Amino acid sequence: FWAHSYDATTLLLDAIAAASYDDGGTLVIDRAGIREYMASVTNYSGIIGLLSCDAFGDCGSQKITVIGHADSNDIATSNANVVYEYAPGGSSRGGGDLVAPAETLFDYGVTEDTIRVGAIADLSGIFAPLVIQIMDAQTAYWDMVNDHGGIDGKMVELVVLDNGYDVPTHLDRYEAMRDKDSGVVFLSQSTGSPHTAAIAEMLIEDDLGAIPLSWYSGWPDPGYGKNVFESYTNYCYESINAVDWLSKNVVDGEAKLAVISYPGEYGQDGAAGAKIAAEALGIEVVYDGEGAAIPGADQTPVITGLIESGANLVWATVGPSVFAEIFGGAAAQGFTPIWSGNSPTYNYMLLATPLAPALDAFYYQSAYALTWNSGDAPGMKTMVAELQARMPDKPLSDVYTYGWTEAMAAHQILETAAKNGDMTRAGVVRAANETVIDYQGLAPNQSYSGEINDFIVRESYVFDTQADLFNVEATVADGGSTGSVMMAGGPIMSDITRDHVYEGACFSAG
DSSP: EOOHHHHHHHHHHHHHHHTEETTTTTTEEEEEHHHHHHHOOSSOEETEEEEEOTTTTTOOOOOOOEEEEOOOTTTTHHHOEEEEEOOOOOEOOOOOOOOOOOOOOSSSSOOSSHHHHHHHEEESSTTHHHHHHHHHHHHHHHHHHHHHTTBBBEEEEEEEOOTTTHHHHHHHHHHHOOTTTTTEEEEEEEHHHHHHHHHHHHHHHHHHOOOEEOOOTTTOHHHHTBBBBBOSSEEEEHHHHHHHHHHHHHSSSSSSEEEEOOOOHHHHHHHHHHHHHHHHTOOEEEEEOOOTTTTOOOOOOHHHHHHHHHEEEEEEEOHHHHHHHHHHHHTTTTOOOOEEEEEOOGGGGGSTTTHHHHHHHEEEEESSSTTTTTTTTTTHHHHHHHHHHHTTSSSTTTTHHHHHHHHHHHHHHHHHHHHHTTTHHHHHHHHHHHBBHHHHTTTTTOOOOOOOOHHHOBEEEEEEOGGBBBOOOOGGGGGGGSEEEESSSSSSOOOOHOOOOOSSSEEEEE
């Protein structure tokens, strides 16, 4: 861009401000957007009055020139290569050549002006209270992307379907997502471990990629989750990290571990990790309730087993409602060990119930990413500011980070595909395998290429629960806290996790 006067420079800077956006610290300037902005300007008033051309159409210094190639050592050639001129008396294209990228390829889920991204989400099942908030954050993220010009000049359309945390329903919803006419190019969320496992082979057949709302340790295995692009560490490693850290830093005396979980890939993968840690650390498992906590069932046998075990550390891999029933029932009978569990076990809104004092005293929250408004990472500052602007009246939630980072990952993958000039479904999968996801400090960065043991994420976080920091009436606009205080100053990684050689899932139903 060549502005021929101070006033023209001011106009050009206004145009750049209107047609540019920040992408992970890189200023992206849309030439077409600048040209569109300038072409719409009339009667622009500068410090010497209105920009204008004379009666003979000579605009002199009152113009902005776009040249195709600038070379300070060859001014004459550069100036001759005029691509476009803006002037108040009329804009025109020049005869120069601007090097432009090749046309982007696409097939299903992408058109000339739209990119359809899908989410098969639990909006009515056992994890709905958390997943709805995760999708709120995803929606806000994609709105932000669209407000800054979209991807490759295309707007992102987020297509969300409810699976009710039911595998047959998930399969039905996937049929809509894979459709070649009205389907999507990528799934930025697939809720559930067994649900995502049910579509894993079809994802490969359809050249579709998916980010699971599931941290099953099987996803990094290319023989199982080739087109499933996991976020963060897995249930198994999370359990190892937390059991190790809590037993050494919080539990008073020799640790005695109790394990409770749902049946299936979620519950038993987390339980397996807890027991791997116990074996490596020489911790006695005094109650093994792996698979014993059945959603919708009477939890009295589990509560009784815990109380009779004498455990001083409990690891849970369940959902918030079942956890509240078991935790509350045991606490009411005087059972007061240290408690923790895989991230989906806990919901900060339990601090708005009578369980708050016991949670404050005995519960440590494990997580894969930073909780709401914790720390000063650049990504946290951006997320909080954007959500405050876009959904100020929503309640606080730790899981906004999960939705935001799911969308960050999908966004960066799609940007790579666009840069490669290939936004076909297969091209997006290839792009995922080339992309290093930068979460801007919200979570450990992620990649999917190379040797598994080199790229698999092994870190997780532990937070103390402090009920007095949480105000149930607070909204996103208030900032505030969900009552979580980071321990250890950042992510933790057990030596057991660090040294573990990944050869497949810690738990496999088959």
